[in-house]
Amino acid sequence: MTKETNPLIRKLGASIRLSGEERTVLTDLTRTRRRFASGKEIIHEGDTEHRAFVLLEGWVSSFKILRDGSRQIVDFQIAGDFIGMRSVLLRTVDHNVEPITDIVAASIHLDEVMELFSSQPRVAAAMMWALSADEAIVVERLVSVGRRHALERVAHFLLEMRARLRLVGMGRQQSFPCPLTQYHLADALGLSAVHVNRVLRQLREDTGVTFRGGVVKFGNIDRAMETANCDMGYLDHGGLILE
Amino acid sequence: MTKETNPLIRKLGASIRLSGEERTVLTDLTRTRRRFASGKEIIHEGDTEHRAFVLLEGWVSSFKILRDGSRQIVDFQIAGDFIGMRSVLLRTVDHNVEPITDIVAASIHLDEVMELFSSQPRVAAAMMWALSADEAIVVERLVSVGRRHALERVAHFLLEMRARLRLVGMGRQQSFPCPLTQYHLADALGLSAVHVNRVLRQLREDTGVTFRGGVVKFGNIDRAMETANCDMGYLDHGGLILE
Secondary structure, three states: OOOOOOHHHHHHHOOEOOOHHHHHHHHHHOOOEEEEOOOOOOEOOOOOOOOEEEEEEOOEEEEEEOOOOOEEEEEEEOOOOEEOOOOOOOOOOOOEEEEOOOEEEEEEOHHHHHHHHHHOHHHHHHHHHHHHHHHHHHHHHHHHHHHOOHHHHHHHHHHHHHHHHHHOOOOOOOEEEOOOOHHHHHHHHOOOHHHHHHHHHHHHHHHOOEEEOOEEEOOOHHHHHHHHOOOOHHHOOOOOOEO | OOOOOOHHHHHHHOOEOOOHHHHHHHHHHOOOEEEEOOOOOOEOOOOOOOOEEEEEEOOEEEEEEOOOOOEEEEEEEOOOOEEOOOOOOOOOOOOEEEEOOOEEEEEEOHHHHHHHHHHOHHHHHHHHHHHHHHHHHHHHHHHHHHHOOHHHHHHHHHHHHHHHHHHOOOOOOOEEEOOOOHHHHHHHHOOOHHHHHHHHHHHHHHHOOEEEOOEEEOOOHHHHHHHHOOOOHHHOOOOOOEO
């Protein structure tokens, strides 16, 4: 079997054993591809028309802007992730989405998804699983920001991104490419950029983790895990949920 | 028409115009009721058997415990809310659920819900809407804890609970009964109990909000809204999504 290159198939294939037909359905779902440039919002808070995508290449951030202009990043999306599905049933979109890099994404339409739910219940279950796991990431971020020290937050975040990237076949055991800036980390983790900078220095000294030139490298995964003071069980990457 | 007393019907009825048959379906779904005592966990992190409920009376909290014993409350549930649905597709439950008061809840089974999805698509849409709105609350809490000052966080939280309670016909324009302690507020909002105490005092002085003897009273809603520095649009309480 050739190595699967469609990241949605890779991701959903981690939760159910996809048949040939199911792979074809997912290939069709992601056939209409578009490029979007970094830095240009593709979804805007308050929109009444909902847009949803599957991200195929690149990174995006989902965030809210407060009245005082400060930003809270809700999550980052990477290849294989859904974009804009969370609020698709709400009257208005409750967050903004902006590509961090140039991206390739496939538009998906709610009626296609609904059709999938009746014709392909296993694929639907895998999609629901993926959306549940995405929500578990947001919940865990709330735990981090509410109750973890800055050093734990940053270590935990980097380990989480490593695990998410590996699920879709990106990054290596000890490193991954990462286009985020210290401002992204700050706004995701409820810290200031200055604080993130200080914490990254401490993390390097304590555990050998480096974040330079767009690459995160772990000197020692176990030590980083210890510093993060958590396990990754909530990501639910434990194998198939459906044979 | 008599006043609806089933809080699930009240809640879902805020998003779709329920027919008589749809009301009957929801009444049936919540027929098997059980009482649970306050303080005894009904769902535990790491459980592999999933339990889901509709809460009919009382308040519960959903939370995670960190390795150092500290607690982050993810959300509170009130009458009409689903409990345990968020992680029902994950291999293991990713949070704990504990009644804050004695509660009455109806067990729901995943196969009943699945059956509903094929036989009652409008009710299914209303349920999906309710779950999306619940997720929007968690996202907004992340924004609060990550980027709002303590005073804004507390004011925002009290106004949010007021809006949620009013949706299911509980509380009044200017007040609502609230069984939470300052420890609950602290663990939900990423603060210490001492800090919450100080903030509540300031809130009373600034905006006339009081929280005493299990009742939250707003002296002046507009002033409280101004202090919270946000609107409640994310709750999506803007009327019917389906006629």
